[in-house]
Amino acid sequence: MIVRFLLCTAAVAGLAATAFAGQQPQSRPQPRPAPMPVPAAAVPAASLLPGTQALLDSYVRDGKMAGAVGAFGVGDLPTVFVSAGRLADGDAPAANPESLWRVYSMTKPVTAFAAMLLIEDGRLRLDQPVSDFFPGFAHMRVLTDPDHSLASRPAEHQITIRNLLTHTAGLGYNIITRGPLLQEYERQGILPGTLNRATEAQARRVRPATLQQFAERVSGLPLIAEPGTKWSYSIGLDVMGAVIERASGMPFDTFVQRRVFTPLAMRSSFWTVPQRDAGRLATNYAFAGATRTPLDPGATSVWLEPPSFPYGGAGLVMSARDYDSFLHMLQDGGRLNGVRIARADTVATMMSNLLPAGVTFAGIGGSTGGTQAPSQGFGAGGAVYLTDGPGGFPGRGTYGWGGAAGTIAFVDPAHHFRATFMANYMPADRYPVRAELAAALVRDAARLRQ
Known part of the structure; x- marks a missing residue:
């Protein structure tokens, strides 16, 4: 980063x-x-x-x-x-x-490129609602006082593929989010990353077992901002991986291997x-x-x-x-x-x-x-x-x-x-x-x- x-x-x-x-x-x-x-x-x-x-x-x-x-x-x-x-x-x-080497967030451009391949294939659209793939995202809520509570209101706009790719979905991130929403992310295991075996053992106690479960759990959590109105570093590219799975009909990592790594001899x-x-x-x-x-x-x-x-x-x-x-x-x-x-x-x-x-x-x-x-x-x-x-x-x-x-x-x-x-x-x-x-x-x- x-x-x-x-x-x-x-x-x-x-x-x-x-x-x-x-x-x-x-x-x-x-x-x-x-x-x-x-x-x-x-x-x-x-x-x-x-x-x-x-x-x-x-x-x-x-x-x-x-x-x-x-x-x-x-x-x-x-x-x-x-x-x-x-x-x-x-x-x-x-x-x-x-x-x-662990490239951490240098993974994000690779995931984004995989999504762009599906847009080229006609299986995704840049401004397509994420709820087309995960219905739970159709009724998101936005925090009204993110520093102090989980009180929220209905979102006025739906999260789109563009929003996931550009960190404008209103999603949080455990590395920067603070307050009650961070506590909720930690409680529900919205922790898509790892440091070492000790921290991984703790995260696995609460983290969803699959990428699909991860996205579904995210869809039930409130947003930090109205979709499409603010840039805020987020788990958007992790949710994007789940969308890639549904849009491609194959596991996310399999899609990346077949469409990116193998043809580029990586x-x-x-x-x-x-x-x-x-x-x-x-x-x-x-x-x-x-x-x-x-x-x-x-x-x-x-x-x-x-x-x-x-x-x-x-x-x-x-x-x-x-x-x-x-x-x-x-x-x-x-x-x-x-x-x-x-x-x-x-x-x-x-x-x-x-x-x-x-x-x-x-x-x-x-x-x-x-x-x-x-x-x-x-x-x-x-x-x-x-x-x-x-x-x-x-x-x-x-x-x-x-x-x-x-x-x-x-x-x-x-x-x-x-x-x-x-x-x-x-x-x-x-x-x-x-x-x-x-x-x-x-x-x-x-x-x-x-």
Whole structure:
């Protein structure tokens, strides 16, 4: 979950793209470079991005994180991977592009893209009522004094697919909701996420056993705001997973596997990490004061066991290579390596501002999952730049989100640039990684232009 969208270094997308492509900076987007039949692993990151490599090395050397991996791509040129450190403190495997990381809310764009595929198929409509799939949502109620009671009034509008995708449904979220509604969410197990085995054992005592039961239980709870009137971070993408199940006629995770992961050859994306891949899973750390301690050790991680159901808002474990493939597909308008999985207009819609009329997105703190930058809207599952940054970079239409354990991802379609950063530590905003990473990329880009 991003503190901000790397806006603080306005020229990152354009300068890095220019450097990687070996071109001079331009004020307008340039044609996408022709594909090159060179494997990503063949590009020596240390020679192309020495400043970025040095930054990641410093994070490990200074004890800020055990390991980290970055993936940076321009057009269809080979992705540049930068790695440092290990998957855990001590004698653990080195971090690399195939290492597995908890991406938490970077799951949301994947779930949103799955929904967009069903819209393309004609099985969903963007402004279709959710009650078409779960009748209980037809008669929602809105809290009248959310800080102090569960008193409510009938909602004037129904929740739509658009509302779920853009966090404008009026739903809450246990990571930000407060007061009586939070207590009710906790009592009824509206807890679609996990930290480690200890917290998971407690959550399972009250959490619904299936995704369908989860959505049905949510439909009986009051809203924090009238649907379509306010942006508020929510469980909307988790409810979206349940809608995807009913609209597609198959389990949510099966749909994502068949329509997204398999055609994109994303072989390292899991809601449950197979035991054979446990050695690739990083340890997630938490800070208590200045002390960094294991929160969820990779070798015994809760992600090695099936969740109650696949959490569409925060449930995936992925490699840097896989997330780069997902962004690369978005960058190329629904196509990757000769395989088209979505129409270009479907991807363009997903990465456009889909907020209902009159609703704005002002950003959200990095420890909970969002961005803070001027002139943003919100697309399906992620924030969207509404204007170019200073100097034209990042470009209008830049789209992305991040994760609670320090992961970052965005794609700038105008400049055919994409970036992924993987690390696992909490809280995600403990260090200014976004700003420092972007600054390092700018310095490397300037060096390559010399």
